[in-house]
Amino acid sequence: MRERFATGFDPFVLPFLIGMVFVLGYCFFGIFRILYQLPKDDRRRFLVSLITPRTALKNVWDIFCNCLLHVKLWKRNKLLGFMHSSIAFGWFMIILLGHLEVFIYCPERVHLFYYPIFFNYFVAENESTIGGAVLFFLMDFFLLLILTGIGLAIVKRVRSRFFGMRRTTRPSLLDRVGLYSLWAIFPLRLLAESFTAHISGGSFLTIPANWVFRQFLGNDLNLLPTWWAYSIVLGVFMVVLPFTRYMHIPAEMMLIPMRNAGLRIRHPRKGFAKVQVLSCPGCGVCIDACPMSAQKVNIKDCTVYLNRQIRRGNEKRIEEISDKCLLCGKCEAVCQVGVEGPRMRVAQRSARRYGLTPDFAAIDTAPLSRAASAAFSGAAGATGAAGAAGAAAGAAGVAGAAGAAGASGASGVAGAAGGAGVAAGAAGVAGAAGAAGAAGAAGAAAAGVAGASKVAFFSGCMTRLTPSVGKAVCSLLDKAGADYVWLDREEGLCCGRPLLTAGRIDAAISLIRKNEEVILGSGADTLVLSCPICYKMFSERYALPGVRVVSYADYFDEFVQQGRLRFEKSDICYVYHDPCELGRGCGIYESPRRLLGQAAGIAEAEKNREESVCCGGSLGSLTLDFAHREVITRKSLENLYSSRADAIATACPLCLSTFRRYSDRPVRDLAEILDASCRL
Amino acid sequence: MENKNVLVIGGGIAGMEAARRLLQLGCEPVIVEQSDHLGGHVAGWHKLFPDMMSAPELVEQMAAGLDGVTVYYRTRVANMNRLGSGYSVMLSNGMSLQCGAVLISTGFRLFDASKKEEYGYGVYDHVVTNSDLEAWFGGAPDDRIPDSPARVAFVHCVGSRDLKAGNPQCSKVCCMTAIKQAIEMKEKFPSAEVWCFYMDLRLFGKKYEDFYIAAQRDHGIHFVRGRVSEVSEDIHGHVVLKAEDTLAGTPVKLNADLLVLMAGMLCNDDTQGLARMVHADVDSDGFMRSRDNIYRINESNRPGIFFAGACTGTKTVPETVAEARAAALDIYNYLNGRD
Incomplete structure (x- = not known):
């Protein structure tokens, strides 16, 4: 080993150095700015997670797997995975090996940023030593790996279809500058190292290249310009990096720890x-x-x-x-x-500001929860009279709260003044209590077998618009002998999801608090939901101590395991559509399939589970009109038709009504299918 | 007239009236009817507004003028294409016809009310459509209709003017039909309360407004302006409606013993198949496209293909009859080479 230059410096490193200092400065400044922007508790949480061994290890592992190896991408598309990981991992290894070389051969130069990058220019080493041979071999190997990746990237830019991508983004001008400089970095490095290989050593790639070049290039005059070019493209790449999509490289290393910290x-x-x-x-x-x-x-x-x-x-x-x-x-x-x-x-x-914010604080929830609690078999069984009295009191309470006209009960049309959201006729609530009371009494005998679980069934607005689903859920609960009450059969509050998706978080929270009061006041210990939109909301945003929140799919699945529900398999074959909110939203994929498999034949669509295609009816969109939604629905149906099933099954009332509008074959909710083939 | 044969597709009132007039003009109409009777939707109706004329009697009266017209029942057009100056037609019963002109009078189909699931048709016990109610008026038994309802609710515009249901058009007749049926219900059950939930009342025809005023003044029928948002069922089997009274600005809730849904009109799906056979245009609303909607409603963009009645859009009975007569004359002139 010998150093070629006593100064250890040459002006060609300047472009690289400028770029490096700029990008590091930018990132450090960015990190501090983002930390400063975080809310105080989030910041503390994040910093603590960085020094907690478990999360810190997880961070390192995740960064290694995702940023370098692109494991997630490999799982999705092997070619794309190879392309990305070859560039990222290869580059990382070249930098790492460069540093290793500096550490081994000239530790006094460790403080120089550029030394590991341009090692072959500054240091002449012979590949005949074991260390040199191994290191140079590895350097060439990883360079070859990167060059393969770059080759694939160029093909991908021209023909993205080879990579299974139908559409890809159009890069902006700066993105193109970054892209082309990135493509240029490694071929230039190969050239520079090849030209230098007879002085500084090389391996299977650089030595033959050096030999080829020397056949027609008689001197070393092109040596320095290629190192300059290599340094310049590196510099350009790093200077434009913060303003291009390549910013994701440093940003992702920040994103992973922040996500792991639960921000x-x-x-x-x-x-x-x-x-x-x-x-x-x-x-x-x-x-x-x-x-x-x-x-x-x-x-x-x-x-x-x-x-x-x-x-x-x-x-x-x-x-x-x-x-x-x-x-x-x-x-x-x-x-x-x-x-x-x-x-x-x-x-x-x-971030949008509204002139008016709905206020739900004035809603009196006591009558709603009292009516529900009176309906459970325990309450009804203890003192029937008390239950009836409670229901009557509840009825009066609602009438009072809503300020309904006294005549409303008689005429049957109750006008709730103020439009507070609870448009409750006195007769209505009393009816509900009576209804649920009767149901409770009927189920009381069965409840003895079933255990003491008090189940509240919350159907939500969407199930109320598809009444057959609500009916089927109740019928199944009856058949399983559950002690249940249909919480919002007559009157109920919205779960708050539409407000939340519209970004009106405060209003949503005030509604959530009201619903919590109703549910906690009802005395139920289990809350069953037939609408995954509500389910996601209840399981993520509600504080319901002592109440188990469960989707009807999971709940009926348990009933099947306990032998409380049995089905006779019909010969209709259904394709199951994973509703966004139940699947991707709550991670429930298996229980609906298990249930469906018991009651009927089951087929899979081309895209299913995490990849399921939205039905187009989603509440999430604020501006998409029906014509556009129809196209989405038809596209989603096409995906389901690909299974060649006789009919479509889903577990979301919104998907159900959206599909029914345009489907050429029957669409049924899971509960409807189960109820139809349920054998007691 | 080289070829006096005219194929009339659809034996509803439009087809019947056109065939009768064509016969009088010396043509030889052939009616192809997919069901086993003439008269279409009107034959199943009880009474027609505004004179409360008996619909079956009207159909009977119209049928009386059809002596000499060939009618193929339970038959459809299997194939049809242009041949010379006329059309060569294959029927599903194996018959083949050569005709000089074709009249499409395929009418409409009723919106399937169960598609508006929130109204509970087919789910709840006491929900019927306008056509179910009319059949019941005509004597057909229907256990969804209680013996003595205390409260009856009508919901207008079920599947009409409803983008969600895929039908932006107004069905034209349901406002009046609802008022007519509301009065009939009130006459049958004088002690019952009758409620109509509407978004607009479109009472454009002769005597329609009188009907509306009489419904309020003489029969005490309640009109609430606002769409029904959802319908549920209570333990006693009552239908519970929730709506917003948009004039009073308040939410409204109603317990009713019977709910009647005013299902709207859609174009017959089969008509579009016919249109494809002869390359006639279909309009954006799914109905047939006339050459224009003012002066040449009866004419298609293809020579020798004519329209009458609700196949080009929603129509009342008198409009349909008038159009059928006009179409007959147009066809006669066409066959005689006059424009």
């Missing part, structure tokens, strides 16, 4: 949201995934473009994109870095 988006643009935006690599996987891309006009409304517009600060487009989204969550499911597209959009929506 949530609290501000539409700052802190965690900022990291998410910067972490978007602009790969465009979300374009093909987005159900709206069924139509060309909506292609530019998927998450990759949201991130791009946020980076550009185009407020008009940000608002358009945020409002249009169905919040189906598919972009998040397929995203390689885990950008939370739906949450980003809700955060954008929450």
Whole structure:
């Protein structure tokens, strides 16, 4: 080993050095700014997680797997996975090995940023030593790996279809500068090292190249210019990096620890949201995934473009994109870095200010919960009279609270003054209590066998618009002998999800508090939901101590395991559509399939589970009109038709009514199918 | 007239009236009817507004003028294409016809009320449609209709003017039908309360407004302006409606013993198949496209293909009859080479 230059410096390193200092400075400044932007408790949480051994180890592991090896991408698309990991991992290894070389051969130069990068220029080593041979071999090997990746990247740019991508993003001008400089870095490195190989040594790639070049290039005059070129493209790449999609490389290393620390988006643009935006690599996987891309006009409304517009600060487009989204969550499911597209959009929506904010504080929930608690068999069994008295009192309470006209009961039309949301006729609540009371009494005998669980069934607005589902759920609960009450049969409050998805978080929370009062006051210990939109809301946002919140699919699945429900298999074959909110939203994929498999034949669509296509009816979109939704629905149906099943099954009343509008074959809810084939 | 044969597709009132007039003009109409009787929807109706004329009697009266017209029942057009100056037609019963002109009078189909699930048709015990109620008026038994209902509710515009249901058009007749049926219910059950939930009342025809005023003044029928948002059922089997009274600005709730849904009109699906056979245009609303909607409603964009009645859009009975007569004359002139 010998150093070729006593100074250890040559002006060609300057472009690289400038770029390096710039990008490091930018990132350090960025890290501090983002930390400063985080809310205080989030910041503490994040910093603590960094020094907690378990999360710290997880961070390192996740960064290694995702940023370098691109494990998630491998699982999705092997060719793309290879392309990305060969570049990322190869580059990482070259940098690492460069540092290793410096450490081994000239430790006194360790403080120089550029030394590991341009090692072969400054240090002449002979590959005949064991160390040299191994290191040079590895260097060449990883360079070859990167060059293969770059070759694939060039093919991908020209023909993305070879990689199974129908559509990809159009890079902006700076993105192109970054892209071309990235492509140029490694071929130039190969050239530079090849020209230097007869002086500084090389391996299987650089030595033969050196030999070839020497056949027609008689001197070393081209040696320095190639090192200059190599340094310049590195410099260019690093200077443009913060303004291109390649910012995702450093940003993702921040995103992973923040996600592991359990942070949530609290501000539409700052802190965690900022990291998410910067972490978007602009790969465009979300374009093909987005159900709206069924139509060309909506292609530019998927998450990759949201991130791009946020980076550009185009407020008009940000608002358009945020409002249009169905919040189906598919972009998040397929995203390689885990950008939370739906949450980003809700955060954008929450920044809007409204003149009027609904206030639900005035709603008196006592009558609703009292009516429910009186209906359970325990209450009815103890003192029937007390239950009836309670119901009567409840009726009066509601009439009083709503300020309904005294005549309302008589005429049958109750006008609830103020439109407070509870438009309750006195007769209505009394009827509910009576109804539920009767049901409770009927189920009382069975309840002895079933255990003492008091079940509240919350159907939600959507199930009320598809009454056959509510009927079927009740029928199944009856057949299983559950002690239950249909909590919002006559009167009920919204779960708050539409307000939440519209970004009106405070209003949603005030509604949530009211619903919590009703449920806790009812004395139920289990809350069964037939609508996954409500279920997601109840399981994520509600504080219901002592109450188990369960989706009807999981609940009936348990009944089957306990032998409380039995089905006779029909010969109809259903394809099961995973509703966004139940599948991607709550991770429930298996129990509906298990149940369906017991009651009927089951087939799978081409895209299912995490990849299921939104039905187009989602409450999430604020601006998408029916014509556009129809196209999405038809596209989603096509995916289901691909299974060649006789009929479609789903477990969401909204998917149900949306599909029924356009489907050419029967669409049924899971509960309807189960109820029809239930054998006692 | 080279070829006096005219194929009339659909034996509803439009087809019957056109065939009768064509016969009088010396043509030879052939009616192809998919069901086993003439008269279409009107034959199953009880009484027609505004004169409360008996619908079956009207159909009978119209049928009396059809002596000499060939009618193929339970028959459809299997194939039809242009041949020379006329059309060559294959029927599903194996018959083949050469005709000089074709009249499409395929009418409409009723919106399937069960598609508006929130109204509970087919789910709850006491929900019927306008056509079910009319059949019951005509004497057909229906156990969904209680013996002595205390409260009856009508919901207008079920599947009409409803983008969600895929039908933006107004069905034209349901406002009046609802008022007519409300009065009939009130006459049958004088002690019952009758409620109509409407979004607009479109009472454009002769004497329609009188009907509406009489319904309020003489029969005490309640009209609430607002769409019904959802319908549920209580333990006693009552239908519980929730709506917003948009004039009073309050939510409204009603317990009723019977709910009547005013199902709207859609184009017959089969008509679009016919249109494809002869390359006639279909309009954006799914109905047939006339050459224009003012002066040439009876004419299609293809020579020798004519329209009458609700196949080009929602129509009342008198409009349909008038159009049928006009179409007959148009066809006669067409066959005689006059424009």
